[in-house]
Amino acid sequence: MRSSADTAVRVTMTVNGSQRGIDVDPRTLLADALREELGLTGTHLGCEHGVCGACTVLVDGEAVRACLMFAVQAEGAAVTTIEGVAPAPGELSDVQQAMHECHGLQCGFCTPGFVVSIHALLERHPDPDDAQIRDGLSGNLCRCTGYQGIVRAVQLVASRRNARAAGGGAPSGVTA
Ligand code: FES
Ligand code: FES
Structure with missing residues (x-):
């Protein structure tokens, strides 16, 4: 019988800006590789x-x-996890701050999943309307919040980024 060590495949990817190489079984999920091989346990597993x-x-x-x-499908890719969204250790990303x-x-x-999704959403739609926000968050489930605070966080980040881009002062908050 072959052990998983016999079938391990080398995968090289850039994770949170650093080049990482890991040996994984071909059936290893990216989530498990991030959590178990690289110790990036901020990527949570719920439903799997x-x-x-x-x-x-x-x-x-x-x-x-x-x-x-x-x-193995991430070979050569740039992967960003929740540990990599902040500008520096000990700091929060603007999305984390707004949340x-x-x-x-x-x-x-x-x-973590919401924060990553919001970063992606705001890349696609820097000034999202309500439908775009709800669509951008539709792949994430929350059992606690009722989503209103999460939607407000997206609106707050967008308004702050857009105020900065326009050269104005950042608004302190949003009302919804
Ligand atoms: S754990 Fe991946 S979508 Fe639920
Ligand atoms: S499941 Fe979203 S905060 Fe608890």
């Missing part, structure tokens, strides 16, 4: 079949469910 969005990461800038992708201010989380289990 593509429904909840807790495992969302960016692969070459696109939000993907890491439980639906094999690690905090808008009470966009309670237990926090879904939060």
